[in-house]
Amino acid sequence: MKFLKFSLLLFIATIAFSCVAPSENGAPQMIKTDVPERPAGQTDMLQFAAEPIPTVRVGFVGLGMRGPGAVQRFTHIPGVEIVALCDLRPERVDAAQEILRKAGFPEAAGYSGDVNSWKELVERDDIDLVYVATDWNSHAEIGVYAMENGKHVAIEVPAAMTLEQIWALVDTSERTRKHCMQLENCVYDFFELTTLNMAQQGVFGEIIHTEGSYIHELSAFWDSYWNNWRLDYNEKNRGDVYPTHGIGPAAQLLNIHRGDKMNYLVSVDTKPIVGPEIVKELYGREAPDFRNGDHTLTLIKTEKGKTINIQHNVMTPRPYSRMYQLTGTKGFANKYPVQGYAIQSGQVESEGIPNHEDLNAHSFVSEEVKTALMEKYKHPIHKELEEKAKTVGGHGGMDFIMDYRLVYCLQNGLPLDMDVYDLAEWCSLIPLTEISLDNGSVPVEIPDFTRGGWDKIDGLKFAY
Ligand SMILES: NC(=O)c1ccc[n+]([C@@H]2O[C@H](COP(=O)([O-])OP(=O)(O)OC[C@H]3O[C@@H](n4cnc5c(N)ncnc54)[C@H](O)[C@@H]3O)[C@@H](O)[C@H]2O)c1
Numbered sequence: 382m383k384f385l386k387f388s389l390l391l392f393i394a395t396i397a398f399s400c401v402a403p404s405e406n407g408a409p410q411m412i413k414t415d416v417p418e419r420p421a422g423q424t425d426m427l428q429f430a431a432e433p434i435p436t437v438r439v440g441f442v443g444l445g446m447r448g449p450g451a452v453q454r455f456t457h458i459p460g461v462e463i464v465a466l467c468d469l470r471p472e473r474v475d476a477a478q479e480i481l482r483k484a485g486f487p488e489a490a491g492y493s494g495d496v497n498s499w500k501e502l503v504e505r506d507d508i509d510l511v512y513v514a515t516d517w518n519s520h521a522e523i524g525v526y527a528m529e530n531g532k533h534v535a536i537e538v539p540a541a542m543t544l545e546q547i548w549a550l551v552d553t554s555e556r557t558r559k560h561c562m563q564l565e566n567c568v569y570d571f572f573e574l575t576t577l578n579m580a581q582q583g584v585f586g587e588i589i590h591t592e593g594s595y596i597h598e599l600s601a602f603w604d605s606y607w608n609n610w611r612l613d614y615n616e617k618n619r620g621d622v623y624p625t626h627g628i629g630p631a632a633q634l635l636n637i638h639r640g641d642k643m644n645y646l647v648s649v650d651t652k653p654i655v656g657p658e659i660v661k662e663l664y665g666r667e668a669p670d671f672r673n674g675d676h677t678l679t680l681i682k683t684e685k686g687k688t689i690n691i692q693h694n695v696m697t698p699r700p701y702s703r704m705y706q707l708t709g710t711k712g713f714a715n716k717y718p719v720q721g722y723a724i725q726s727g728q729v730e731s732e733g734i735p736n737h738e739d740l741n742a743h744s745f746v747s748e749e750v751k752t753a754l755m756e757k758y759k760h761p762i763h764k765e766l767e768e769k770a771k772t773v774g775g776h777g778g779m780d781f782i783m784d785y786r787l788v789y790c791l792q793n794g795l796p797l798d799m800d801v802y803d804l805a806e807w808c809s810l811i812p813l814t815e816i817s818l819d820n821g822s823v824p825v826e827i828p829d830f831t832r833g834g835w836d837k838i839d840g841l842k843f844a845y
Contacts (some may be wrong), residue, residue, distance in 0.1 A: 384534055391504040411645060412816055413826040417548055423555045425834045426801050430844075431560060433794035440465035440489075440508045440532075441780045442499045442523055443515030444473040445607050447537060450775055451512060452477045454784045456484035457773045460792055467492035467502045503527050510791065513537060516610040517622075521546035525562055528553045533560040535787055538625040539565075541808045542618075544828075551830055562787060562797050563804035564833075565629040566775070567703060569782040571767070573630045574760040576707065576722075580634050581840065582758065585709025588749070591634045592706040593627025594692035596699050603659055612663065615656055618670040620648065620814035621679055621693040626703050626808045629799075631689050633841050634707050638802050641685040641810065643827040644837040648814040650674030655696035679814050681827070684835075704821065712742065721745030722754060729754065762786065762843060764815075786843075795844035805830035 419425075437460060441452055444466060455461050461488055466477045466679065471493040478488055478832045490499040490505075503511055503526050511522055513536040521541040527534040537831040540563040541547045554561040567573060580588055603612050613621060635641050653671045660668035675696040681689040705716035712724040725742045731815045746754070759767075766785060770778030807829060829835050 392504050394703040394778035411824045411826055412820060414544055414816070414828060414833065417552070417826045419555070419832050420552070423552070426554050426560075427831060427834050427837055428548070428559075428796045429560070429800065430794050430796050431558070431791070434509050434791050436460050436462055437509050437791050438462045438500045439510045439512055439598070439786050440467065440505065440795055441477070441512045442467045442502060443513055443537070444468040444477045444518075445514070446602075446605060449480055449802075450780065451514060451784065453480050454773055454775050454781050455482070455788075456481065456486055457543065457769070457781065458785055458788050461788060463489050464508050465490040465492065465502045465505060467499045469493060469496060469498070475506075499523055500526060503530050503532060508532055508788075510535060512564075513540075516607060517542055517614060518797050521550055523578055525553045527561040528557045528561060531557070531559070533562075533791065535560075535562045535564050536804075537564045539623065539808045539811060540804050541809050542614075542622075544809065544812045546688070547805045547812075548807055551801055551805050560791070561799055561801040561804060562799050563625065563807065564783060564787075565625050565799060566780045566783045567626040567801075568629045568633055568799070569762070569779040569786070570630075570777070571763060572716050572720055572755075574763055575755050575758050576705075576716075576766065577630070577841075578760045579714070579722075579754070579758045580709070582799045584712055584724065584754075584758070585707060585714065586711030586725070586728070587652065588687065588707055588709045590688045590690070590708040591631035592690040592692075592704045593629070593631040594622045594694075594702055594704040595626045596692060596694045596702040596703075596704070598698050599695045604663055609663065612656075612659060615673040615695075616660060616668055616671050618811075618815060619650065619674065619818050620812070621677045621691060621810050622673065623693055623695070624679075624810040624814075625689055627691045627693075628689070628807045628810055629803070630703075631691065631707075632803070632806060633763050634685060635685075635687050635689070636840050637683070637797055637806060638829075638831050638835040639838040639841050640836060641683045641687065642829055642831075643681050643689070643806060644684050645824045645826050646679050646681045646810065646817060647703055647812055647824050648677060648679040648817055649822050649824050650677040653696075656742065658692060659696075674818075677814065677818075679810060679817075700731070708795075716813075719745070720751075722751055729757075761845070790844060793844075798843050802830045840845070 387735045466489045474491040511532045524534045563720040655670040657668040679691045702717035770781040775782040813825045
């Protein structure tokens with residue numbers, strides 16, 4: 382009976398995704414999704430650099446809870462003109478104009494009142510960068526249209542929700558030669574970037590496993606999202622619908638599409654209990670078909686034999702956590718709930734590090750040693766920006782660093798820190814976890830969005 386059920390599931394999967402790769406003994410074992418062929422004449426965007434833009438002229442679309450903070454941060458970045466502001470609701474544009482007034486910036490052109498007002502902003506000929514912070518469903522359409530209209534685009538997380546949207550962003554970026562960056566801020570946080578620097582200098586040996594998550598109980602926020610888009614998305618869809626804060630730093634540690642690639646994932650989830658209760662509370666109705674489980678777990682295997690564990694839970698009361706953990710052959714780092722390093726003796730030089738003999742992989746190094754390590758391995762980006770970032774703020778400073786780096790790279794004609802393939806890989810967990818869950822947790826192939834270029838770059842590097 383069980384076997385029949387499994388066969389049926391695989392049969393359904395075969396129809397839906399057209400390709401289930403057979404294992405050595407002939408049994409189907411992995412769902413594969415279609416990888417569209419790269420159109421003739423189109424090339425990849427790996428390490429793509431555009432012509433320098435000394436003054437970056439920006440238009441913002443989406444000024445709800447998140448967008449205005451970005452407007453405010455941009456007023457602190459040198460060489461920026463804020464040309465236009467757009468939100469469906471005119472009062473949100475007015476509030477953002479107020480930010481500009483207070484910062485001594487000229488009033489920007491305002492667009493509002495219609496779901497398509499943003500198109501007028503995008504069509505202007507005096508904008509270099511469109512910065513998108515609308516709800517998830519509208520991200521990809523705005524991104525594609527912006528690139529079609531000759532603009533670079535930066536899109537809040539997740540930048541795309543379906544494989545169709547992801548491939549559309551990849552193809553449009555490759556065809557138009559415009560940057561398409563996902564605004565993943567967590568990769569710039571202080572522990573993460575310092576640890577990445579330590580990892581790249583070999584402190585942890587070879588990294589074999591990384592973890593990340595978005596565990597954030599959102600009860601204080603559910604009724605604040607415009608039109609309740611976030612709860613609705615969770616009601617109608619299943620899977621890790623918000624993976625980028627977890628997978629971003631985890632993928633960077635493993636040099637994904639810079640020498641390694643994610644090959645496949647499997648997901649399991651709990652049943653939805655809190656989700657339907659929130660619907661009842663907010664809408665006064667039952668939600669018997671609520672799709673998303675309260676807690677989702679995903680395991681990923683890479684080409685080079687590494688593993689990644691990603692989790693999502695925005696429903697149950699738990700301390701905020703992005704997990705952020707790495708296991709190396711010679712060391713270990715962990716951010717939540719306890720920040721610390723465990724390092725095999727001899728992995729770091731004693732110079733400048735007190736109590737060298739204390740380094741012991743059986744437990745975290747002392748706070749004193751941790752502080753000294755973090756100082757020694759402070760990332761060049763933090764050395765330059767930490768002080769200002771902490772004054773400007775935005776999740777403790779990481780948001781400012783993200784915006785600053787985006788503008789700096791555009792101004793200097795450098796490749797961006799995160800490219801369209803990072804966007805594609807990190808967002809692909811959304812549709813792919815859903816496929817795995819809806820098919821009995823079978824493995825699902827993670828496409829190579831670089832279409833053959835994943836091994837061309839030797840490790841992640843930030844451009845200066
Ligand atoms: N990186 C982070 O740390 C972080 C934190 C919070 C939110 N976010 C992301 O930012 C995005 C926005 O989230 P939020 O909390 O601000 O949501 P929100 O609902 O508060 O804001 C969305 C805004 O988009 C506007 N909007 C919707 N459709 C529009 C359209 N067609 N044209 C113009 N404006 C439109 C709405 O009026 C609203 O003001 C989401 O992708 C979210 O995941 C990221």
